[in-house]
Each structure stands twice: as C-alpha cells, then as structure tokens.
Amino acid sequence: MLGLVSNSPGLAASDALKVAIPIGIGLASAAYLTMKAVASDGFGSDKTIPIASLREGDSTHDKEFYEDQDAFVERCQAENGDVFGVYLMNLNQIVVSGPLVREIFMNEDFNFGDSADQLTSMRSFLRPMTKAQVEFDSRIVHGLVRDNITPHLPQYTARIVLQLEKNLDIEMAKYRTTNKREDGTFLVEKPVTVLQQMVANAMATVFVGPEIAKDRHVIETFISAMADLAKLGGNGKARRHSVWKNFVRRTKHRIRSPLQNHIQILAEAATPVVLERRRLEKEAEAKGEVYERPDDIMQKMLDSFDKHHFVDLEDVCGYLLFLILASVHTTTDTSTNLMFYLAAYPQYIETLYEEQKEVLDQIQKEREALRQELLAKGEAIGDDLDPNEDRFLSAAAIKRMVHMDSFVREVFRCRAECLTLGHRARKDVTLSNGMVISKGLTAIINMKSAHQSPNQGEDVTEFRPWRFVGKPKAATKAAADFLPFGMGKHACPGRFLAIQELKTIGVLMISRYSMLEIQDPSKTKQILRSRIGTPTISGLIFTERK
Template sequence: MLGLISTTPGPDSANILQAALPIGLGLASTAYLAMRMMRRNETLGEKSIPCAAIRTGDATHDAEYREDPDRFLSTCQKRYGPVFNCSILNQRLTVVSGPMVREVFMSQHFSFMDAIDDITGLRAFTTSVIKSNQHPDSRVVHEIVRDLVTPNLPLFTPLIVERVRSTLESRLGVCDHKLVENPQPIFADMIAGAMATVFMGSEIAQNRTVLDSFIYCTYDFGRAIGPEAREWTWGRLYSRIKYGMWNPLQKHVQVLVQAATPVVLERRRQAAEASEQGLAYKAPLDILQMLLDNFDQYGLVDLEDICGHLLLLVLASVHTSSDASTCLNYYLAAFPEHMEMLYQEQTEVLNQVAKEREQQRQKELQLGTVRSVRDFEGTELDPRNDRELSATVLKRLTRMDTFIREMMRFRCERLSLEHKARQDVVLSNGMVIPKGSKAIINMASVHQNAEVQGEDPTEFQPWRFIGKAKTATKVSSEFLPFGIGRHSCPGRFLAIQELKTVGALMVSQYSKIQFQDPSKKMQALLSAVGAPMPTGLVFTSRVTRVASD
C-alpha cells in the first residue's frame, strides 16, 4: 500500500498517508498474527486436510465412488495422501486410510455410536426399548456378551448346531437341483432360531411369534438406519420424533415379555420346589436366566427391561449373521472347487475327535472310573455324540475359518465405520480432525493392500490365511470388520461360531451349490450388507431320497 503513495507530497498527500497507514498497519498485524499461527501450527505439527476434487459435472463424489470404489479411493489416496476430505453419502467426511486407520479406532476421542446417531437418530430408536442403561456411553450390552455369551459359547454350541440343523432340514431338506430364488429367509430362520435358543431358551425358541420378531425387528431396525436415513438431511430429526413416539421395536419387546412371563414363572416355581426339597435347582442354559440371576449386576429393573436388552442383542446379531450366512453360501457356489476340500477337512476332524474320545473312554475304563461303556451315556463322553459338531470340532475347522475370513475381507464395504470426533483430534501426521467432524475408514486401503494381505489382494483366495494364526475372530489393523481395540465387536466369537456351523452343515449335506444366473456372480459376491442378492441358488444334496414321498 505504501508503495502506491507519491514520493512528492501534493495537497492531499497527508490525507492519503493518514488513511493508508492504518490499513497498512492492519495488514501488517494480520500478516504477523497469521505468521504466528502458522508457526504455532508447525510447532504443534498441525496441517490442513486436503479436499478431493469433485469431477466435472458432479455435485458430490457419490457417483464417482459408486462407479468404481477401488479406483476412486486409490486415486485419491495417491493424490492427497492417507487422509483427505470428500463429499459423499450426503455428508462431508474425512477419509482415513492405511496406517492412520488404527489411530481412529484406538482414540478415545472418536465415537462410532455418535456418528451413527448423528446420521440416523439411532439412540432414539434403541434406548426407547430399555428402562435402564440409557447413557450414550453405556457398555452394558457389550458386558453381557463379554461376561455371559462368550465364556459359555462351548456350552451353547450344541444348542446352536441342533437348531441350525433342524431348520435346514425343514426349510431346505434333501433335494436334487432345487432352485431357491431367495435363500435369505432360510438362513435368517436358522440364525433367528439359534439366537432365540441362546438368548431366550429352548422353550421360548419354539414360539413362532418370537422367531418372527427376531427376524422382523431387524428389518424395522434396517429401515431406521438404512440408506434412506443416511441420504436424507433431516433423517436424524425425523427418527428422533418418529421413533421416540411410535417405535416399532416396542411391539417386539412386548412379544418377548408375553412369551417369557409364563416361562419365568414356571422356572421360579421349579426353583422354589427344589429348595423346599433341599435340592439344587438346575437353571436352564440361556441368557434370559443368566440376566434374571444377575439383574442387579447390570442395573436391570424388571422383566420388560431384560427383554429390551435382549432385543438389543438381537439387533446386533441376527441381521448381520443371517446376511453373512447367506453370503457364505454364494461364495461356496462361486468357488465349487473348494467345497470338497472343506468337506474332507470336516470328515478328518470328526474322525480324529471321535478317536480321541474313544481313547479317553478306554482310559476311564482302565482307571476304573466307570464300570462299563454304558456308564458314558448322558455324559460328555457319550459315544452317540462322537461325530457331532462340537465346539472342539468347529475350532479345528481351520479351512472353514480362513474361508470365512477371506470372504469378509474380500466383500467388505470399501468406505465404512464412521466415527465422530468428540474433540479436536490431531493425527500422527499432524492433520487435525475438528470436533464434530466424522472420519470414515477406507477399508480398501487395508483389505486390498498387497503389503498387508499378501499377493493378489483383489482376488479371492480362500486359503490366504492358512498357517498364519489369523483366525476370523482375530481383530487387528489388517482385518477390520469387527473393529479394533476396546470397542471391537464382542459378539464376533458367537457370529463366527454360527457361520462355521452353517458352513459345516452345508458342505456336509450338499454336494453342489450353484448360481441360478452365473453372470451375476461378482455382483453377488460384492453385495452390500442387507442388499438383496441378484440371483437365486440351486442346491443338490450329497444323498438324495431313496424313495419318493
């Protein structure tokens, strides 16, 4: 500014100088403060996050992402680095990639639930069905799974196997080239039945109304947090108003309460009767009974509250597990050359476990612990259970385990798992994600990364993890479907046990699973969670009926 003033003052030069000096001083002060701020940021290592350019003709990045997610994310990562902003999914999101992903999961200042609630108003949907533990950071459901479900999984496994097997026999059965245009309801029924048995007990699990609630409550849940809610700017406010007053989950809670009340009363009567006779009451093995026995530990107030928490367990497990079970069968159909290997592994494991059990029985007989083989009936060493899919057998199905892990790696949504910053978060590269912003994980940067996954990460290789101590339940920075750290999914052990059960029964009872329309193979394999499959499946049993009905 001063350089524009004449060096030979004229009549108005004093006024001009008088006016120019404040402006110059103001600019100088601004420049000085900006320099101080830049130096401060450099001292703190803070950097601004680059914004990905929007393609000409587009208003957001959505269309470009949907056309080819892998190419879009790879191009952005190469151009802008591991952290960049983009306008996608009706939001402005910070995409976090590669080695920076772990920092989002491990930081206590990021919240996955805050992000989902911010998008969909989820908390209004879920907290309205429970009377206690409504704090946003409550971990009671997490603790119930950790304390009661996972430690008892070996005991629950026979119940799960029996329920899945019986549902498979009744819904699909023995068949020869049988077309099922929409197999998802079959596998939803399997998982709902298994979960009803574990959560509510075998008596209540026979109630068709309860099973339907287990299935359909997840559909109501899906409508509340699905794509429509995410794409609508006012979705959260709408959800809070609607579900705070007319929550469809309420009717499902009442179904559970009505089914549970007579069962609980009968159990109490049996417990009182045993006590009068000086006998120990043998409590049923299910989470309902465990919560009744430990209600004060989790701050539960009554049976309705317990059923509300059980419904939250259902929402967290039935939909995702039934979806994954359905998808598993599409992968078995897509790679038929691996079906026989999985079947052979199962046969070998069953033979080995049966041999070990017989050796244990002979040892017991030699020691005189029992007098005859008949004494093993009804015990853990009952010969009739030698070839059952026990927890021991399922644990040894390493090929099935790695097949499932590879399926989850290969299929995983490329952008997923939003986390909202509760305060300004400075990443290790100096970039700052401001309070209130949402980070989303670039899953492709991990799951399709050759340095992390090995060669040909864009190919499905079912034995990729054989011999690498990388089970499907093991969370790490290399495998993200269940999260990482303190907030990793506590139900993953149950989910994988269910998937291995479904997979083991399918390969043992069916020699072929084929696509109705083979041209839809890749579309099916990369389907989003909850999306309808583009084609049906054709099933052929290993043993067909000897005689017609």
C-alpha cells in the first residue's frame, strides 16, 4: 500500500526541454498580455460600476492607499457607494463593501486561489507538494484538517502547551543572558524568531510526531520553507502584479521549486520512523495484539492513504508540509502581532493575568472537589485527577479565558488590511444590486465596511479589547462581521487550532512578563496595522514578573 521514497532524480533532459520549449512562446505571450492589459480599461463591461478618482499627479491608487488605508477607502466609498473600481497593485480590481461582501464569499464563481495566484504565482510554487491531486485547490487539505485536527484539538492541546512552554523558556533565556539591561528588563530585537521556534516545534509534535520533531533539520526546514513562502507575497508596494515576474517565477518553479528540498528533508526524516511503525504493527498482529497507533497527523494520513489516493510517502510529506506551512506561517505572524498589541496597550495585561489566575484557581477547586468525592466513596483517584495537573493550561481552561479570546478577536478586527482577500471571477457574475463583475476581474473585500460597521459596537475605530466579552462572538467564529478566516464552506478549517495556539501563547507570555514595551514607539501605528509577512521593524522589551 505504501511506497517509500527513493532518491529524487535530478532534472532529466526531457524535463528540461519541457521547460525550454515554452520559453519563446511564453516570452511572446507575456509581452502580448502586457500590451493588452495596458491598452484596455480592464474594468469589465459593466459601465455602471464607478471608478475611484485619482489624486492629482497619481497614475494609480497605490500611493494614496498605502499612505492612509482608512482615509482612502472612506473617501472612495463616500464618493462611489459600496462597489467601485480601483487600480491597485498593478491590477484593476472591484472593491465590494457592506452586505454585498457575503455574495463574494458564498458564490462558487469567485475564487480566492485564482486571485492569490495572479499576484504571487502561488500554485506553481506549491505544485511539488502534491502528486496525487491534479488540482491543488481540491478539498483534500480542508478534509485533512476537518477530520484529523479539529476533532482532536483538546487532546493535542497538552502537547502543544508543553512544547510552547519549553521553547519559550529556551529562546527567552538567550536574550535574558545577552541583552539584559540595568533595570532588569531585556530586549528581543526580533520577537518573530522566538515565536517561529515556539510554533514550529509545537506544530511538529502534532503533525509529524515527537520522533521526527526532535530532528533539528526538520524544524529548520519548516522555518526555512516559511521564509520561502513569505517571499512570494512581497512587502507593501512590492506586492504588485507583474505578468513578466509571474512568468519567470512559474518557469523557475517548474524547473525546481524550493519546496522540493524541504519535502525531501522531511521524507528522509520520516522514512525510518514509518518503517519502524510498520514493523511494530506487524509484530503486534503476529502476536494477536492490538497495535497502539501513534497519535499524530502523519499517522492518520498514512491510515487513510488509499482514501486520499496518496502516491507515496513523499506525497504524504508534501501535504504535511503544506499543513505545517499554513499553520506555522500564519500563527507566527499573528502571535508576533499579538505581542505588539500587548505592548501597545499595557494597561490590559493585568486584567488578562488576573483572569488566568481566577480560571486556574476555579479549576483547581473543582478538581479537588472531585477527588474528595471519590475518596468519600472509597474509589481510587485516577491519573486524570493528578493534583500536579490542576493548574495546567488545558483546552477547557483556555476556553474559559473569555477576556483573552476577546483580546485576540479585537486584534484581528483592528489589524486587518482595509482591502484584501481578493476573489477572482471565473465567469461574469451579477451581484444582487444588478452590477456585473466581469470574468477575470478580482473582487477585493472592503474589510473596513465589515470590521468597522455599527454592529461591532461603539467606537469602532478604536481598539477595545473587551468588546466581545459576554457576546456570542468567539475569535473562531467566521462570519460577515469577522472575515480574517473567510466565511462559508471555504472558511479556514485550521482557525480552531490557530486561535487555540494564539491564546496559549498570549497566556504564557503574560504569566511570565508583567510588561512588554515597543523598543521604537514611533513605529507603533505602522506595526499594529502591518499585514501578514511584513518584517518586524522594532524589537520588544520584556519585564519579568517578580
């Protein structure tokens, strides 16, 4: 059933020809498409869609947008209504706002992957990950998360917490030793590097199991693969559509994608572990015993090998790497931003700390009551009620920390880029207001209209961390008024794992540090609105709890 990988061959001559032959055609095609894009207005056939005016002296909307996203979107919407065209990131795009946003997410004729690929050539980059599936957009990844991660999240939480704690202490000890200041605080120049190690190690234990997670080369390749992925997006004004740049990227990725090296490293580390697991399984079967299957995602994928039509172990590792990339990249990024929000609003740290203590105190009392009840009945106290585990950060404990949940959701709400989550039309689509978004155009979402709508409560332009306390608006709830994870059946299936990990990181930080400060306060506003993948532009100063 399971074919193990062999050494990956180099680029064969026939493969090289497959790349070389289309180059001449591709160059001509790229030039033609570029001229065609410039020559046409590019905003589709529906002339009822207004086009946002340009400032005097501007040839695109990029400069005004990046100077002040909120002001730009507010001006355009006031002048044009909920639907209007903009020339942004070297693309003609249709901004969709308010109630119409739901129609973009729920209509299958709009595709997020098409839009992302247009800007980044993402699909050619990811192609080496999948052997079994012709289309990477298949629902297999969604199903792997839905079936194998989300239902088992409570049992994975203990493993994740222990790994996060371990790596937090290891990484912070380095800075405490080398960057300690006279007042006892210490500086971490690049907090993202600490969080990379924390998240990569925690995710490795869940996805590939503790044996493989111990291999430092595997952890390093996860972090390196994340860096390769981040390069696709560009930063700020560099994130612009280019027919030529995408052509070069796709050609290069056809020859050799950086991910092939990462997949090979993971496959080489996994091979002896899988072989040993198979040996133990056969040994148990020969003895008539039930084999105790390892509890990690790799094993669950191997057990469903035929169901998903995997080709070999390398194919399994490709999908594993994608899952790890998605979780490590986004969770590292958002947890870094969470740390900066804690630093920007230090007045809320003690409330979060007190909540943490109160929740753990209450759980300790409940567990003690259960122990006393068992003793009164003369029954034995099991390992699940070990007093040493009373104050452990279980999934149940983290769920009770409603202020932390609200804080995390508010960070997402305030941080979101004003225009993002583009969806490209695969055919002409008529919106409920009668406007038509033509095939090939991208409908880009006005997040400001959703995240700063009146139904968010008062002072929607301000950061109010307790905004959602006592309301049925958990940080995992994807809806029309909370769009970081999308909505509908295409909503991010990994959001439950991501939010659980984010809250755990927040709890661990405030349990150890009474104050976080931004090293360069002048960069605060820019940092708090930074988009995913933007490099950290300031360090953080940590004050340890006495």
